[in-house]
Amino acid sequence: MPVPVSAPASSARLLLVRVEDRPGILQRVTNCVSRRGHQLLSCAVAAGPEEGELRLWLRVHTGMQPPEQAALQLRKLIDVVAVEDLTESGVREWTLGLFEFLAPFARELETELERWGAQVVERTPERLVAALGGPPASLDAARTELAGLGLGDFARGRPIALHPVVPQEA
């Protein structure tokens, strides 16, 4: 039964985009997303999977357009090799946080960092920087708790995820 497409409730999608690593590729991808009426919330970039390619993880607010349009339009770009919508794939998103603490350091700082599983990546008399990887929500929780221990700057990367394993047919 045909139903006219109505403006859907806006939704956030996580798209994994494989692109050829060509000049201007980020501009093309971000232009495509915004021109189609979606809002780009974040973008993480990494090399691979093939030589000469990049992987981009785009978090996109699809606004008033049908949510699948973002991936369909991106697929039309000549430099785009593949687009996968990871939103409902069940894959775990992962992100990296960097936590800065300035001297004088709280007594329980090191134990707390250890409890969170964070790794100290820089230590000088003036400051300590710890790195912690995890799902976005757990990094947010760590940030809230560590705030009381003299947290200075905090930087969190944008989520990345590996694409899901498709179960093999028996």
Added chain:
Amino acid sequence: MSTFPAFRPDHRKQPELEVVPARSGAEVLLSALVGQGVDTVFGIPGGANLPIYRHLPQFPIRHVLVRHEQGAAHMADGYARASGRVGVCIATSGPGALNLVTGLATAHFDSVPVVALTGQVASPTIGTDAFQESDVIGSCLSVTKHSYQLRDPGEIEEVVAEAFHVARTGRPGAVLIDIPKDVQQAHLGDDRPLRRIRRHAAPAPAPEQQIEAAAGYLSGARRLVILAGRGVAIAGAQEALLKLALKLDAPVGTTLLGTGVFPNPHPLGLGLVGFMGTGYCNRAVTDCDLLLMVGMRADDRVTCRLDGFAPRAEHIIHVNIDPAELGKTVAADCPIVGDARDVLERLAAQAEPGSRPEWREQVDDWRRQHPLRHPRNGRLQPQEVLRAYYARRRPADITVADVGLNQMWAATGWSGGESGLFLNSGGQGTMGFALPAAIGAQAAAPGSRVFAICGEGGLVMTVQELATAVEAGLPVKVLILNNRQLGMVRQFQDDFYGGVRSQVDHTVTPDFPTLAQAFGCYGEAVDELAEVGPALDRAIAHPGPAVLEFRIDPEAGIFPIVPLGGTLSEFVECPYP
């Protein structure tokens, strides 16, 4: 018209002896164009593309010197629409390149394969705000299918090959190649590694199950309507469309861009669908139980309010070569990604032949209830002019419409028996399109008669290209429907903005016959219906470009029209008998 005798080569100062590299980037570019089958380009030289023009005379390419780069882009567009081949335009950097933008957008939105070549400042100066530098790649990102900025002369051949491939493959579109001046001038070594051209393939043929399912729906439908768009023209599927319609006994409407793909008048022809479509077509779409949309996007001008678009359809089959068009506005339960011709031919082979006398009778009833009407008040009506024009149409003629009421009158009045080429700017609605596009079409089809139907407002946006037509010997005929106003805007103000006419009157318009003559064209003005036919015949008989100004009823409007925000069935008809 004033003409200046061209300097003969022997009058010119002989060039200083210069050392020309054996094969410069410019030469490689030009020979790559020849390799792609390019025989005509439209452009204007300037500082950043002079190395190309330095070598152009050595190559078997006709260059049409335009008067404004927007004209070059529209000409390349008209050339491509008329021939099915890739149209090519050339501009210098900065203002030249930016003047192409509207023309590229116009082509791209109507899926026309155009390749634009722009000169760019030399690579080391890019980013320094050098003289006539502009970020044309950035400016054109959203109006091109793809773009390239050449940094290495070794890439020229493969980039040209890839650009043409991208422009014409799958859903066609505009492609831009920006070429810094130093790349045009660079000398090429012989040991260039040729890299692969990337794959950009048209979608695979639609799976058989989809065709079977669609053919089943078509065979079972009682109230069937087919809507066809420009995709049918791009795929050369006009015959397949007619065959399927006849086999299924199905009425066929067309979108604005699809005008001409189905013969009119024809017992199955419904004419234009949508915002300014015929009443009988819009009623048929509203009442159908099955809608087949082929080679069209279903944009807001076609659907009007979405919940009133084919509300009784039990099935919607939507065929488009671009997967992103399926489900973008109308959710079809039977979406098919594929080439219009392939799909229509396979559907015609599989669908059960049928006749639908009750449905046909109903559609004919609507035809009688909602005929296209116009006032008869003693003033020259645009529909009368177009009737005389279409009565003279031959199948190979090319009609190019501008934008505004003139375009809608020309599309709704489309007639002349067989299907044929009707070109217009549907996606962008670019005023000023018709004259340059007609010149481009004429360059592509020298054996065809090419007519540009314009309003007086749109024509003056690109009227300078009359000089191009005369100079290049391209005998286009321009028919101006002069209502001395921005007619379509005036009608919108009357109908939808409280009747406040604001900035729509052209109290000053040129004396068009004199203007035409000033450019070296034939020119004539017509006020009386009795003079329309004879004037058309005189313009057609004139061997060169001709301009006819028809001084029409300034109050003439387009009817029926769907009120803004209304559904297809809520169309308003001509208030005059």
